[in-house]
Amino acid sequence: MTTATLEQKNLRTGIYALIGALAMLGMGYAAVPLYDLFCRVTGFGGTTQRASESDAAIAERLAQSAGGKTISVRFDASTARDVPWTFRPSQPTDTVQIGVRDMATYVARNNSSIPITGTATFNVEPEQAGKYFNKIQCFCFTEQTLQPGEEVHMPVLYYVDPAALEDENMQGVEQITLSYTFHKAKDQGS
Template sequence: MSDTDRSPAGRTRNTALTCLAVAAGMLGLAYASVPLYNLFCTVTGFGGTPMLASRPADRVLDRTLTIRFDANVAPNLPWRFTPETPAIKIKVGETQTVTYTIRNTGVAPATAMATYNVLPELAGSHFMKLECFCFQENTLQAGETMEAAVVFYIDPAIADDPGMADVHDITLSYTYFPSKNGKSLEASAE
């Protein structure tokens, strides 16, 4: 250690640099926390986040579950958003497609994207999506209607999960939020 580092000015400089490094690290972690949390949820199914699958299940079980479809729109978005059916019964491992209708009821074009989750949360790691419209920005002109589909199955591994033994109903919930350039306008305003 040099004499400069032992002097009061040297110690003050070292303390200031340490504080600056800690603050920069905390700021970096703050910016990285949302993407890291989203990655964690996507990989583990934590918080009811459905998993992404690259192929259908390799087997279909006799166990049948009721899948409910919840469609929501943020209050400041003039869209109607409805599933083709409120619920279906499927066998575990069976691939299903459900179509949603989205309509801009406003007088001007609007851009939005859907987020999703699964309830109960523990079911998120077993809800496997092959195709989905979530996190895709869509612009609808006034009065325009579009259809979007979700293709999914329930992973047969659910049969080996003791926490899911008494689960008979799973809800897939989507919410459309206004967006711009791939970001929610609510998040952009913060």
């Protein structure tokens, strides 16, 4: 093998390695948004769905075929250690008709002497219920700023999709838990 041929093979191998490294780097950056998209589409990990008013209207029409079946929804609230808020649901549970819009409220109070901006993360348990739990309006869609001592009531408008009744993985599920945790907004720092 000549020196020129060996140098060409080495150059080609180096180019392939560089392309492979760049592809892996690109996949690393794309992993988080792709995983988020996957969770929202499938309900994986208890990720809830975001619905529009028209989606809710369709679900309410479908609810008639659900025969007035109900399910219990339990509400859970917590805060990260660095968020000096009191955060709780207005009521711990509610029984809702499947396919019919309902509203829950959470109460948050800033116990500190400075304004705090928080953002809520959420999930649903059991995990298989995530793709059927649809939020139309939610305080978790935007950051919330509370002034010192301020207390606010934050609503969540939601419904449970009647398609849950057709899913064999949902058979025997009598209660869905909607859980929120408030964290400081990224621009707030620690």
